[in-house]
Amino acid sequence: MAKVWVFSEVHNGKVDSTALEILTRARELEGAEVEAVALGPGATEAAGPLGEHGAAVVYASDDDVYGDYVAQPATEALYQLIQEHSPELVLFAANYDSRDVAGRLSAKTGSTLMSNVSVIHDLNTVQHAMFGGTTLIDVTLEGSPKLVLVRPKSFEAVPSGGQAEVVKVEVTIGEELKKAERLERHEEATTGPKLEEAPVVISGGRGLQDPGNFELLDQLASSIGNTAVGATRAVVDSGWVPYAMQIGQTGTTVKPNVYLAFGISGATQHIVGMKGAKKIVAVNKDEEAPIFQIADLGIVGDALKILPQLIEEVKSRKG
Amino acid sequence: MNIAVCVKHIPDPNLPGELVGERLKREGVQGVLDPGDEFGVEAGLQLKEAHGGEVTLVSMGPSSALEAVRRGLSMGADKGVLVTDDTLRGADALTTARVLAAAITKAGEFDLVIAGVESTDGYTGTMPSTLAEFLGVPQLTFVKRLEGAEDSIKVDRQTAEGYHIVESPLPALISVTAGVNEPRYASFKGIMAAKKKPVEQWSLADLELSSDDVTVNQSVSNIGKAEERQAGEVVEDDGSGAARIADFLKEAKVI
Numbered sequence: 001m002a003k004v005w006v007f008s009e010v011h012n013g014k015v016d017s018t019a020l021e022i023l024t025r026a027r028e029l030e031g032a033e034v035e036a037v038a039l040g041p042g043a044t045e046a047a048g049p050l051g052e053h054g055a056a057v058v059y060a061s062d063d064d065v066y067g068d069y070v071a072q073p074a075t076e077a078l079y080q081l082i083q084e085h086s087p088e089l090v091l092f093a094a095n096y097d098s099r100d101v102a103g104r105l106s107a108k109t110g111s112t113l114m115s116n117v118s119v120i121h122d123l124n125t126v127q128h129a130m131f132g133g134t135t136l137i138d139v140t141l142e143g144s145p146k147l148v149l150v151r152p153k154s155f156e157a158v159p160s161g162g163q164a165e166v167v168k169v170e171v172t173i174g175e176e177l178k179k180a181e182r183l184e185r186h187e188e189a190t191t192g193p194k195l196e197e198a199p200v201v202i203s204g205g206r207g208l209q210d211p212g213n214f215e216l217l218d219q220l221a222s223s224i225g226n227t228a229v230g231a232t233r234a235v236v237d238s239g240w241v242p243y244a245m246q247i248g249q250t251g252t253t254v255k256p257n258v259y260l261a262f263g264i265s266g267a268t269q270h271i272v273g274m275k276g277a278k279k280i281v282a283v284n285k286d287e288e289a290p291i292f293q294i295a296d297l298g299i300v301g302d303a304l305k306i307l308p309q310l311i312e313e314v315k316s317r318k319g
Numbered sequence: 320m321n322i323a324v325c326v327k328h329i330p331d332p333n334l335p336g337e338l339v340g341e342r343l344k345r346e347g348v349q350g351v352l353d354p355g356d357e358f359g360v361e362a363g364l365q366l367k368e369a370h371g372g373e374v375t376l377v378s379m380g381p382s383s384a385l386e387a388v389r390r391g392l393s394m395g396a397d398k399g400v401l402v403t404d405d406t407l408r409g410a411d412a413l414t415t416a417r418v419l420a421a422a423i424t425k426a427g428e429f430d431l432v433i434a435g436v437e438s439t440d441g442y443t444g445t446m447p448s449t450l451a452e453f454l455g456v457p458q459l460t461f462v463k464r465l466e467g468a469e470d471s472i473k474v475d476r477q478t479a480e481g482y483h484i485v486e487s488p489l490p491a492l493i494s495v496t497a498g499v500n501e502p503r504y505a506s507f508k509g510i511m512a513a514k515k516k517p518v519e520q521w522s523l524a525d526l527e528l529s530s531d532d533v534t535v536n537q538s539v540s541n542i543g544k545a546e547e548r549q550a551g552e553v554v555e556d557d558g559s560g561a562a563r564i565a566d567f568l569k570e571a572k573v574i
Contacts, residue, residue: 103448115443237498301556309561
């Protein structure tokens, strides 16, 4: 048996959902002995869901140092645990904090870090996506530990009803690793369902021309119901809407039943985060926009003209 | 404040990407300075303007990558370093970070290293934190806003739910998003001045690295095209576009 580890972020005492997705896949791998590592306040509690999704052991520490300082303390603890237990494969969610820890760990261990992975074939072979997922490459990793960053929503999280043994992590973190300190945490409140869970997602890009026009997306969302509103990186970077609304490679990955894109051209960075949608509808003025190549229904037209009409059409159909 | 900015020369992102064997095709392809790196150069220039010091561009790539370094110099950076070596073809993020760390260390003492959050062509987004570990400095990634002082830096770091304010003493590394600033255009004067600015070209041997240091421990077993989503119907809006979408939503049973 080979040890396969899943590194799990813990936020506000809650375990990261991508870690549960990865665990669900990891426990199916032949010859894998699945364990998880959770560091920071709430880690011990996180052992519950991690165990239910397949981790036999959870190495946990509730020490504030892992939440207060970015990446360096977690990297050090994980590195020491790896030295002690020699896992064959360490899987990380491609989320903000894990990406930093995995990157640093790659330098410390000298292991290649394989990114943009959404398929794990076996203990040594993963599928790496290029060009926004149009080209898929099977990569065989050598050496140990193998480090892999898995994209969110690659697998569905399904509990198996297990229970994890909790092993307390006791690592001394030196002062030299307490540098990048989190002073304040700001959560941007969003109303309605969460982007990653909503069955319908409406999203806007530069084509909406003005931040005020996002109001139209909100109106359409409330007329459809149970619908979340997102945006492209370009729009978020311009400060039109909060970061929390960003859909794409950086930002949230969504897999709704229906995705409605308004004024979005379809840059690779955006497509990566939404191409898993069951149905895609796109409205764009430019008939050459790449988004039309993946849309089930494409309307070449002005989003600002169509949106108010669509709100009325939806209302009348719902009676 | 002495600043090193990592820059990458990439195939023009407006052209479709191509593979040669198992590597990204770079030779004979129209190249540009990665648009994401322009924000890093701009951030470096603004910090220099506020605190003095020098901005050094550091890059790795074939000699054609000089073009990207020149472009950053024409924006106003002071000097450049390009690491070129045949053994570096197909280098992964780990190798790239190791080489850039050696180049940055050789180029001088730095207070701050700046990179883009992810390259436009490879988009792994892990190189900056690997580089920070090699340099032994903290990393502040996904920076949306930054405030530099003489001996510290304070940033807004993007998170899934919003942002965190993170502060670190220098030296440190930051990776910047496109939201951090508005990159300046290179003026004609800047372009002319860039031609005279010093650019060092180093090989692996100059960095005291051997080919063993840059061995990649992975191999490609299969390359395939993803099953493509079929493009559906694309129609011109003749006034019935909204009704078409509403019908589609009804059929998909979401209304």
